[in-house]
Amino acid sequence: MHRTEQHQRRLIPPGLLPWQYGILGFAAGILGLRFPFPACLSLIFIFLLCRASSLKMRARVAVAACFLVGLGWAVAVLPVPPDSPPQWMLDRKTAVVQGRVDHVETRPGGVLRVFLGEARYSLVDGQQGEIPGLLLWNWHFPRTRPHAGQEVQVRMRVRPVRGYANDGGWDTVFHWQRQGVFYRGWTHGAKGAPELSGPPPGMLERWREAMRLAVSGDVVAYEARTTNPSDSLRTDGHGRALLAALVLGDRLLLDENLYAAVQDAALGHSLALSGLHLGFAATMGFALAWLLGWIRPALYLRCPRLKLGVLLAIPFALFYLWLGGASPSLVRAAVMLFSWGVMLWLDRERPLLDGLFAAVALILLVSPLSLFDIRLQLSVVAVAGISILGPILWRMISKVRLPGEQRIAGTESDSKDAIRMRLSKWVSVLVGSVIRSTLGVLAVSTAATLALLPLSVWYFGQVALGLWTNAVWLPVLGLFAIPAGLAGALLSTLPGVSWLGQGLLALDAALLEACAQGVLALGEAGWFPVLTPMRPLWPQILGTYALVLSLLVVLRTRHRAAWGGVLLAVGLLIWPWAQREFTDADEAVSLTLLDVGQGQSVLVEAPGGHRVLIDGGGAWSKSFDVGKAVVTPQVAWGRLPQLDLVVLTHPDQDHYRGLLHPLRRCTVKRFAHNGRWVSGEEGAELREILRDRGIPVEVWRAGMRHELAPGVALEVLHPDDPERYADNNDGSLVLRLTWNGRGLALIPGDVEAPGLDELLTSDAGLTAEVLVLPHHGAADALSPELYKRCKPRFALAAAGFLNHLGFPHPEVCATLARRGVPVFDTGKCGQLRLVWTDAHLPPAVLPCLPGQIE
Template identity: 35%
Template sequence: MPPLLPWQPCLLAYAAGILAVAFFLPALCALFLLLLFPRPMAGTPRLAAFLLAFALGLGAGFLAMPTPPDTTPACLAKVQPVTATGRVIEVDPRPGNRQAVLLEAVRLTGGECQETPLPGRLAVTIDHPVFDPVPGDVLAVTGRMRPTSGFANPGATDFAFLRRLDGVFFRTFARGDRAQVTRLSQGHNVLATWRQALRARIAAALALPPDAPSLDEAAKAGRAMVPALLFDDKSGFTEDDLDLVRRASLAHTLALSGMNVGYVVALATALVLGLGRITPGVYLRLPRPLLIVLVSAPLVVAYCWIGGASPSLVRAGLMFAAFGLMLLLRRDKALFDGLFLALAVFLIVSPLAVFSASLQLSALAVAGIAVFWPPFVRLTRRIPGSGLPRTALLWTLGVLWTSITAEAAVLPLLARLFGDWPFNPWINLLWLPILGGVVMPLVLGGAALAAVPGLEPAASLLLTAGADCCAWLMRALAAFDAQGLLVSHAVLRPTWPQIIGCYGLLAILALAAAGRALPRAGLAASLLLLLAPTALHCIEDSQPDVSVTVFDVGQGQSVAVAIPGGRRLLIDAGGLFGSFDVGRAVVGASLTDGRPPHIDLAFASHPHSDHVKGFVSLLTRFTVDAWYDNGGTPEGDLAAPIAAALAKRAIPQHSLAAGDAVDLGDGLAIEVLHPGPDDDRNTNNGSLILRLTQNGHGLALFPGDAETRVLRKLAAQGHTLQADILVVPHHGSSSSFAKRFYAAVAPKVAIASAGDSGPYPSGKVFDALARLGCATYATNRNGAVTVRVDGEGNIKRVETQR
């Protein structure tokens, strides 16, 4: 492990200070662990320097953090469409023909809004756009403006905080093909206009002749990969394409970042080497490293411009500049020092960049390669042989070693961010050489030719060749997937102490590999941080308590029930329209927060997508011991993937009806109150109505989307409905209003699962419950709601995420 310069640990303390703005205790623990590691030189930097750097980071983070508005504009009190007019500052093409656009200086008109300024920036999702906006354009967007409340769930991503980092406090959705988005004026950003013109030329070069046969899915994905590699435009991909790439551990190759800049530098290096072959005397005038840096610099700048100067690409370009500077200064550890220099520039200019997942992953990957490359070099010196065979072997081992060390360095963070581990480094041996050595030269060369009038046929030839190579790569991935070779597992998402402990142990491993003394205190602290959360969970699971958590899944429903012994039940898994996977990103993320991806019993109350769509990814990625449903058929195209997942994982299936019961042990049971034999299982009124009991006492009632007629019928028939916790039927809709039912349940706590896109929960529903002395909660205002019940059946406390 390269020894750190005195200022480099202080930079880490500065970064911890910035993180402390949002995560004070984790940042403080990270600082404490840093202090337990050996200093670069005896006595330097002193403790005061660390504390000062931490305080400076804390101050910089506070000053840079956007302040959320105190109130929402009064004219948005009524949920109705208004028109927002603002200037485009960022455009991000998304899969499925979508655009994510950021507007600033937004003013609202229509309804009760009269040129009302909107605080902060506005995030606009445009479905089926009819034109491509560029930064500087002024757009008028008509839609419902909503606060960026996000999904507030325990242990899951805080989407509202991520938006706040960009100064975004409101969002809206619009359809371009319904005239909901218009361009009022074009911007005067010349570079953005040129870039848009180049995109149009490349699209024309890739266009098929009118009489050409239709493309298969792999060929379409291959053509979509060209604008993705050049412009970070993934709108041509399907979600299945991106999922295939992600499960192959190759998603980083489609994100314009350090690897893509590395390809550009490699191309420049090849040009320099070729020039040296032709005119060796050039090295007498300029040393080869200097010549590589000089040739690479304009190519990297041009690539950053083509890629839209996204934050990740700009950071990668600055990292290249830092590496180049260290190389020119003849630093013996240019990669490591260049990384720290680049990070220092990032965090001084833009302190909030420390919260960027892409920066964190890039920095960790580079650090992992830099730290563990010297041991690899020492090992390869022992490999016998000479000539081309040895060179080919070393090159292959080098690619594999680089991939493994980079993945090992980012693994704890990847597990936390995404909750799965698609570890397939061997695929890099196929993908990376073809992508970097064949596809990128063809695509970059084609883009350069496309910019020159009259060279369109040559540009089309190169770009089409690059797209065809990408198509064959996608076919190879599909073949690997068909053989079950793309291994991707849902994993426990480490908590923040475990992440800090993991990186402490990785640092100690690096010290051991370098033959340096190991910090015993640092080793002990790292192990404690790694193991303590698991020990605490074991203690918690040994208690006789029961908890019911209604997740914040937007306009849908998902409820987790934790019972003694660490067992978990999941009743519904939510689901939204569009491609956003609630099961993976929200429900699954919360379930795996410090715990393995396991569900003991899964219940589908009825087959509507807002209750079962999230199960598609959960059944595929989690271990599920048993599946229970109402016997209905999942709506739309959900039936096939759910059935396939159940069959592939050999999950026992049961259809429940009134009178059934599921014994959970420890005096706990699930009673089934509905549906009966004559109920239509595919409708709201065919929902499972489940009652959780403990020694006969009703703990919770889960009525699904059952409506007024069914609820009144149950109350009139004299069923025992009493339960301390009521998950309000049908998201609190007035169509499920039933006062006699509420009285029969007599809940102490009622929770409605609802999004912010409709009139849920109904005021009269909550008023009727409140008159019974029941405390009411709704996920669209309280976030996820957890009710904890002790072993005697008494409610201990109610926890909300907002």
């Protein structure tokens, strides 16, 4: 074989082993529990790879058997949800809940997730019963910290698990179902009178708690906390909170603004305990192996340095696993590290990839549903990317000749000053090592980021472009922050040397405080650009990974079956684009009422791909951005994040807060409102976003007509002047969507009785096939005359699931029912999409949640 071709083959990662194809088949079978069609396509793709690798038919039969076993195992272990929630939950009654703490998780912003097993409830009227599965208790700004095994009693409302049900969005129900959680509740501070009882923690638990308090600083004692968030979070900066998050995975005291800044800086992966942190802890074992070898080189004759490092890394890894509370992600990382160590001891040619497959096999056999855990998905794909792309990038880096190395090579023999030559050599070697180490970190980060790109865009809807930060941040963590934090935590609990541990932790916290301030300052200065691309559909995610693997097999085997995999992958990538092009070319109009909780957001699509967003919803709490979590992902799902027009009907927070993020991250051509501006800091923020993005602002008044596409328009029916109304609601824009003069939908915002009275006295055409109920279907917007003038086929209500306001009001629903008009609300049906494909046929109603519309 020609030398160049041999070199190119060495750059190509080796192929998979037969048993590894079986693991892929087993994983595809588990995937079939929720995604049958993608799982079957994955199986076909695995068959093509098997054929390209010249595996016999019995190997392919074994892969198919693994697929069926995986599917059956996943079905068998999936927790079965209760048939229906009890009536007292639907009636929003408050109950006294008792249960035993199963485990506890921390969230940024002062939130504890307490999982209660054997939960029971009792009501004021004496009714009692059991709550099936685990009960998730979200405790905001807790006054103490429960530990596993304790008994808890707390008074709160319990409700079924339900998130924002939108097509292509996060499936909250399944996320918690696979963990055995069907119900959850919330309390804040001392509200609900939480009481903890039970046996005191054991010696090891007390020791771990002492280390946790030493790391976090215990500046604000839990028992002294109030229900005021400003009194509950730290006042001594971010260093200690960041140290606790990095060393212990305790994110309770982590400021949400800092957390968001770290994510924008492409460093969010470092704040969740994972293989990265366990690897840093294990590195201390390898460092100890190097030190022992330096002291006694003959030791390597009995045990090679790499294998000695594996042995010495085990105690450090186990200690960190225990200190981190043995969380599921940390346990899975420990399994991966152990598998990798075993492959090293067996002298495998590719220990990282083989160890990854062995770890995945063990994890899925024990817990098949963990395949749907985003943390496992990201970890496995990142390690796979590093093992496949990392060596290629490193070989490219190793060929780079650094300037210092070239200078030494040319001057070493000519130098007459031996001391200067030696110093110059040491400096050059040091600089070259730093540069190469930095390039190595960037290579690893780049390999992992490229591998994670499809999943990251799908889950998070954005791509942080500041990869360079990892070249600075990861060495700080690995060389000092985490080792010093672990050593400080241990020393601070030992008699006689606690002062040394506290000093080490204080130094570590000071370093991290400087890093946190730097991240915040650079973020404010715009050093961390964030891209909001199109969120891929599942064929594009599967097609991307299939294409990469197929091309690698083609380069290695040149087999025709591998080209079949390439064609299948290309077809998956093209399919959504072709489908979208046909959809845009169709003469069809759609209206989507998004599920944004207790708020309202409407997305209108017209022929030619023209799109309009009317309102964006908005949570009552500023800590949750519904625009980032729901609206922008929906705008970018399967399409470029572009909007022809954004309309704000009126300046209420449940309509405008969800617009800030899409206006900041999407391409928007125009912004329209009713003339009343949002007040306070959020109004200033909205004005700043529009100015910085160069988005033209328009004020709409009754009588205007705005064409979205040929024949499709929005008519403005109300108001003439919103300032005439004391309430923001009555000045809401009332819009009518028309298609060639046919009234499709009436969207009246939050207009109430005074505004409706003026609207009904006008001569505006109100007929529409769909009525989005004014003010979410509230009783103060009940108007039989409006229903008579509109003559809708359907009525839609934007309402949160089991919302405390009781929207839509039963009297509104009853009045419409007497007219033969069904009412569908997002609280029950999730997202509601209506599609008009013909100028004469009624629209098709497509709810996100099945079984809600007959």
